[in-house]
Amino acid sequence: MSDRYQDLAHNPIGKFLVKNLGLPNPPYLERYTGGPLVRGTVLTGSATNGAVAKAVTAALKSAKIEATGVAAGSKTYKGLVFDASGIDSAAGLVALQEFFTPVLRQVAPNARVVVIGALPSEAASEGAAIAQRALEGFTRSLGKEIGGGSTVNLVLVAKGAEKALGSTLGFLLSPKSAYVSGQVVRVGTTGITSAPTVKELEKPLAGKVALVTGASRGLGEADMRVLARDGATVIGLDVPPLEADLKALATELGGGYIVGDITADDAPETIAAYVKEHHGGIDIIVHNAGITRDKRLRNMKSENWQLVVDISVGAPQRITDHLLDQGLLNDGGRVVGIASIAGIAGNNGQTNYASAKAGVIGWIESLSARVADRGITANVIAPGFMETEMVKTIPLGVREAGRRMNSMSQGGLPVDVAETIAWLASPGTGAVSGNVIGVNGQMLLGAS
Template structure:
């Protein structure tokens, strides 16, 4: 974007010899360098380890959809003494855990791999919505996945993130866009969240056909209104949304009309100059 914010400048300083000395001696924050997605980059640049509890209904659909994203998943890392392979992402199918005892499979999968994660790693736990569980014990176990995932997110270091994805029965083949976002650098600032995927998420185009997901421009065909778009965060959001395929309509106050119009020309969008706080503003 040709823009460096305050955080980036601090990170650049913190990684110089003098900056590292200051960070260490003064106890200053030492933020990790987060990977940023760039057009044409792969969804995952590294190894994805896919596991699951016995009888899981999601592992096979996930593997197929990852393959469609040009992501290869393995069942385990090399455990040899000299093995240096690190995992870029961990995905665990917990959808068929039916009681509290079954939660032990999460520990058995994640614990050995936590020390073998690459920087900016991703961890996904896939479950069944508790309200769709077959019996009370299963509902309790599935609800427990939220606490586990948030604890896991706090344990991850070096820019790692963790999310819980509740997948409704019947939505097993509707995970492509969710996987592409949560496993990629696009989700660098998202962690410890609960995402729900229902069985009505399939996109239909104007001709009534199932729309093909474009991982490079996932917002193609969408129109997005961005308020405060003339400068700062709003302008950055507008550029990212445009990069991802959306037609952006930028809105800002009349005093910033020239900046707003310049941005609209840059990204091929439209602009509206309006003070939404004015008494006569549209409702």
């Protein structure tokens, strides 16, 4: 669905009104269209005793990202990376100001800022715990003031996981993360502290098999397309009424498809039988299927409560457990659950949906610990306002509020969720597990 206000804000009259009336000014976001991950130079810096500076340099070199550690007054930067892991006191936080203040006017539109810290729970002193936790407030505030379509994110690295930064750094510095800002990515928290370096940057998922539920349209279709673009063999699953769309998409992408209802009693067995017969196992499963049945709780019907919860989290749990029990989710596999900002911040009239999506987070956090010994990761994506067909049914006032009340002043696109899934699915992201990643442009109210 087109954003007419965004177009208006960029014509001469609109620019005048936006500037003089203080109206939201949604920039045109730069998204990935192939080629280099970063088109420009990344400036790096480090506080005293930073633990990841060398790993950052190696990761940028491996990803073929141009970087420098020396600021030049006339240079424009497409990215800024600062290693704050060595800050061990409240007073030491001034290192953030000393690095960023002189260069913030030199960032290009749609730039990427990444701060890297240590896990506060692993801090060697109280001062270090204070400083490392303070990084969340810093990055989220900077994300709300930087403007120009730029993003700011924080990466917290467990001890020993410094060399597993490559895939995450590449994603957060690239246009693939256009609608991901104000997020905290934790690396190495489930005991998986290493990941291979991805050599095929254009096809990181080559040789992998991915299953996407709710695959025929919207977010699911975008997931299928991006995973296939990155080299995966895709299997789509959707309900019988959408079989024609599902078949056409799977055929176009050279993949397979399963027609069925994931809440059916025999759904886990049906999926497992298809996977075993056609591929012998899968490497990636994306639980995208979901519905809404909105009513305030006093008017809620039991069947609408149960259906929403079962599609979002009950069925995904049963299907994943069956694939694990049958040995059909390969070692080193990836499980991605789809939650929602509603499951974090709540939403009027969506007690069933918010419960379901918060339940996804609880399930994935538990699952990530349970499967870590097999090198399997489990993560959650929590989308915000997305420009899908569903938004056409939302009243205009609510729709505009959803679009404007984030740091980007606009809704996200299905591809923004899909790019985030592809990052989590990459072999190089093997040390990222148990995370909740908001793809929401950094919501201004509620949780970020």
